[in-house]
Structures are given as structure tokens and as C-alpha cells.
Amino acid sequence: MGELKLKGASGVEKDAGVWIDGTYVGYVRELKGDKKLLLLPGRHQITVRQSGYSDFVRDVVVEPGQVQKVQVAMPLIPGARPPAITAELKLTVDPGRAAVFVDDNYAGHASEFGGHHSLLISPGKHHIRVALAGYQTFETEVSLLTGQKSEVKTELLKGSIEQASSDIKKDQNIQKDQ
Numbered sequence: 001m002g003e004l005k006l007k008g009a010s011g012v013e014k015d016a017g018v019w020i021d022g023t024y025v026g027y028v029r030e031l032k033g034d035k036k037l038l039l040l041p042g043r044h045q046i047t048v049r050q051s052g053y054s055d056f057v058r059d060v061v062v063e064p065g066q067v068q069k070v071q072v073a074m075p076l077i078p079g080a081r082p083p084a085i086t087a088e089l090k091l092t093v094d095p096g097r098a099a100v101f102v103d104d105n106y107a108g109h110a111s112e113f114g115g116h117h118s119l120l121i122s123p124g125k126h127h128i129r130v131a132l133a134g135y136q137t138f139e140t141e142v143s144l145l146t147g148q149k150s151e152v153k154t155e156l157l158k159g160s161i162e163q164a165s166s167d168i169k170k171d172q173n174i175q176k177d178q
Helices: none
Strands: 002-008 016-020 021-026 037-039 040-048 054-060 067-072 087-094 101-104 103-108 120-123 124-131 138-143 149-155
Touching: 002 040, 002 124, 016 037, 016 103, 021 103, 021 138, 040 138, 054 103, 087 124, 138 149
Parallel strands: 002 067, 087 149
Antiparallel strands: 002 037, 016 021, 016 040, 040 054, 087 120, 101 103, 101 124, 124 138
16 A cells, blocks of 8 residues: 545645545545555546635556655636625534535535534525435535525434445546536
């Protein structure tokens, strides 16, 4: 096995979701210690995503017994800005490392939108999906009014990797963030 160490320049990169060979593995800041990235030797594709930023995509060759460091940098998508009129959605999810998708676009990891922080989204109806490999995917619809604050609480149920949504197992169908 070889180790891959991802380093984010700012909070944007540190909280960005990571896909290895099309499978979601967590977010940059958490992928160390007991959650360090150990990969089989060979070529791997690293994709790092954060809402409103260009995806960071890098092909790496992992050598046996070697540690490879990758500096992640994600520029803001030109013209990207949060909606002028918003509603707030707080997410309390266990485990907090699960990926959150709003209307099929990756929004971040669940622990980003709990506690003192909420997800600011445009008013209206939205499809929320929370997924993590090894757990059953949670999906719900929310319909929010301007200025409304709402909360979604869930504990993902353990399951097979085969029960994870396609966004977690493979990222071929994920669209670029808005």
C-alpha cells in the first residue's frame, strides 16, 4: 500500500469532498490518522469537489510503501455566488462525514451544516440526499419559504456498499456544481 496525503490551502479545500477512482471517501480535513488514505499501488484519479468551486482532478501513481503529498487548490467558478434570497437548512446527520447533495449537486459533508452553520439555499422545493459508502442513502424533499429555517435530522443505517447511491460509488453522472 501507498499513502496519499491531501493538503488544502484554505477552509474551502479542507472541507471539500474527496472521490478516489469515482468513490467518495470523505473530506480533505478528516483524511488523516485512522482515516488516512492508503491505496493500492498503481494509477488513481483524485477528484475534490466543493459547491461553487471548480473540481480539482489529478491522476496520481501510488508507489508501494511511499507517501505522496498532493496540494489541493480550487478556484471559484466565474460568476458563482450564493442566492440573494435564501432559506436555511440545518442538517444533523450521523455520521457527519456523509456527503450531502442538493438537487443532485454535491453541497458538502454533513458536519458542515450542523451546529452553528446552516446550508443557505434558495427558497422553493429541493431534493436532499445524504450518502456514505457502507450506509443506506437517506433522501427527502424540503419545501422552504424565503427566510425560513428548517432542520433535517437523521442517522444513516448501516448497509452494504452496494446500497450506496451512484454518487458515492461512481461519479460519472455527477454534474459540476452550480
